[in-house]
Amino acid sequence: MSNLSVALLNYNGKTHLENFLPSVVQFSTGHDVIVIDNGSTDGSVEFVKTNFPSVRLITYSKNYGFCGGYNKALKELDHEFVVLLNTDVQVSEGWISPILKLMESDSSLAAVQPKILDLKKQTHFEYAGASGGYLDILGYPFCRGRVFHTIEEDQNQYQETQDVFWASGASLFVRRSAYFEAGGLDEDFFAHMEEIDLCWRFWNLGYKVKVCPESVVYHLGGGTLDKSSPRKTYLNFRNGLTILLKNEITSDLFWKFPIRLFLDWLAIVQFSILSGLPHGLAIIRAHFDFMRSIPSQIKKRKSVKRLSQNNPRYTGLVIWDYFIRQKKTYQKINP
Template sequence: MSKIAVALLNFNGKTHLENYLPSVVQFSNDHEVIVIDNGSTDDSIEFLQSHFPYIRVIAYAKNYGFCGGYNKALQEIDSEFVVLLNTDVQVSKGWIEPILKLMESDESLAAVQPKILDLKRKTHFEYAGAAGGYLDILGYPFCRGRVFHTIEKDIQQYQETQDVFWASGASLFVRKSAYLEAGGLDEDFFAHMEEIDLCWRFWNLGYKVKVCPESVIYHLGGGTLDKSSPKKTYLNFRNGLTILLKNEDRSDLFWKFPIRLALDWLAIIQFTILSGLPHGLAIIRAHFDFMRSIPRQLKKRKSSIRISQSNPRYGGLVIWDYFIRQKKTYRKIKP
């Protein structure tokens, strides 16, 4: 068994492979690099065969989504640790070693993310993960370095390696045995917020999740779905409700869930005004599809194992902090 494999999931991403795979190959220090192809119809596989014939390709005939593609591939990857790496990521020298050393030193550590900076603006954090993710009392996510759409400049203010509630799927180092024990990524999500659900299950199983800012990567963002896409709005709202229903403590779920639903309906007005009617309709469709999925999600909840409820979750309401109290950064919200 190899120590670590870097696994990139590709779907019609030849341009990203051309631009960013060279940095992955250059700075992965002879660790295995694998491209998982999710039924691409462009020239991705031909490009890999021509330019990177030494890279292992796991090719599927159809698109299984982010979750299904990785779940299938990890059954075929024989390594102790796997990096789930987006194809629109540029890595830097020494990005693997600090995290590998950290995970080898602590068997309770199931997942770690590096510090994620914006490839288009390298002085700033990137939206999808920044310096580690948190979840508030109603299940709204935010990050060290990014709260809603306020993205901080990286001035080394978040350099501590520490526990976080969730680690970003843009570059997610996982212990394969813990990943399989937790059941992998939930394929009902298809894409978006699936890593938050997985990390919550890691914490429930008694594992830990950390960020290691000594490791740095640069993420383009929007490589799968741009933030202006109503489909992304749909997935975020549907999956956000699913995460809460699947994982929230039963005694809290009864009062938190109605409040979350009400706030989401207020968001329909906001999104319609600011982003357009298709986004408002996407939230409505997300709610209806979520309602239809409730029996299936409750079965998952019943079958999930909860060894521990101890985790670094934020006990406040980030919407209140951000919009009412005007606390726009992680440090102001949670010192």
Template sequence: MTCAIVILNWNGRGLLQHFLPSVVAHTTEAQVYVVDNASTDDSVAFLVENFPTVSVIQNSANLGYAGGYNSALQYISADVYCLLNSDVRVTEGWLRPILPLFENPEVAVVQPKIKDEKCPAYFEYAGAAGGYIDKYGFPYCRGRVFDTIEEDKGQYNSPSPCSIFWASGACFFVRAEVFRELGGFDEDFFAHQEEIDLCWRVHHKGKQVLCCPESEVYHVGGATLTAANPRKTYLNFRNSLFMLLKNLPDERLYSTLFVRMVLDGVAGVRFLLQGKPRLLWAVVKAHFGFYGSFFKFKKKRPTTFFADYYQTKSVVWRHFVANK
């Protein structure tokens, strides 16, 4: 079972300098690649000079997360791709529990346990111990619901591996054959939630998505766009609507989209009351972006659907109203 570790970089020389040594030191079972998304800093020169064992692929433009990986992975031959953020520190033996899982042909995607580099006892926002979505497409994780993040006390160590709905793009292992069959990430997302969309399409095919808590990595998070960045808010809200339009079963499509859009409105008002008018405007723009691409995304709907996509009907209600 061959594996390629593929790190996407855009003007991230400092991150590469800090985190790449751990990847090189603890990755003897795989070739390491860095895909440069047309950086304007000296990332490529730094890599060539300091990491001769790392293969560098240069994209001609900043293609975002989705396009950057789709373009580069055409040139990488492996059975399994590990798509790894440039702000992730890996640990000794991190690959050992994960790669054997792909010996089961039904397994398509795996993530390790993802913890916070800045607060190592806690889970990290982007993935924690594996992700789910509620009926209305709001993502949450084992170990993280909205901005509430749990300390890792081993509460998600069993079962191992554990079936999840989506794996984090911060450290995303995917069977290369499945990735190619599904056409890779949806490049119209550009960045944010494209990994959830891909996992949903994996489920449509009847394949498995797993978390392997025996493997741990540490993620900084927000190194490219912080949580308070309106661009990130825009992409998250718009792309969540795109994902629902593409993947919801026919009988649930319009009613679920309507409720979700009402909840987005509530979120926008909450941003305003918090003194964050730029985030409110980002939500408004996200909806107009969704309207403009509605029919384009509707054409992407599959012929068969994974209907049991949620375990919790409304994580918004349970968290903010029921205080659970």
């Protein structure tokens, strides 16, 4: 039996399964492909049973969300490594072997992502993960290949395998033992930015996270929520604050948090003008719900182990770099 499985979490995503599962099965030969179904009602389960009898199905009667679905399913698996793969990802030939070899050779590696390109514009990086993610001093995320809404063309400028602060949940290779040691995905997130929280906990435990651009996948994006959805804005802002409160060291939290809140409130104006009032209101709602969750998040914070502060976090402020200094790419921000 293979020591790696490819796990796709599905909720009413039959169309994505029809379009993308064939490439996963074709290019994952020798490894177990698993579809985890979160209570779909669109015929997804029947489609997999009929067309892909070699694919293992794990079915649940309700939607546990991205985090809850994976947490439940990974407890049922016994593979050393699991790929958490979005259902809207097209994989390429040989996508598994470079990362599997890397993780097998280094027991300190908890997570690795491939290079992620945009399925619709395959010459360019994809928004959700590009060639690995970083976090700035106030907890704002950005990627090698994507800073805010500036998405670079892939010219092999980020081709090195190297440490990153976080790896994208669109195609996330994890060491299952480290996954559970870190506590798995935080189910209060439901979806969006949960992988950043998990990777921060990996670093806190002394593990490493890398990107391996030798492996390439193509991501459609918007498979969980459309990019223009106010719900996506809400989750990104609420979860971004949660990540900071849960994981930041205490001495830094007291001065970073007020600044982060202030900048988020400035973002309300920007989002309302550029994306529409529903997005501005989504940020307000995100802050309100975050404030209500503070007591429970403080309890979680107490359980987070901080055995190491050795990580590749960016010590600058990406908002300042991007909007004031006009540094629009990762190479210019962090040369």
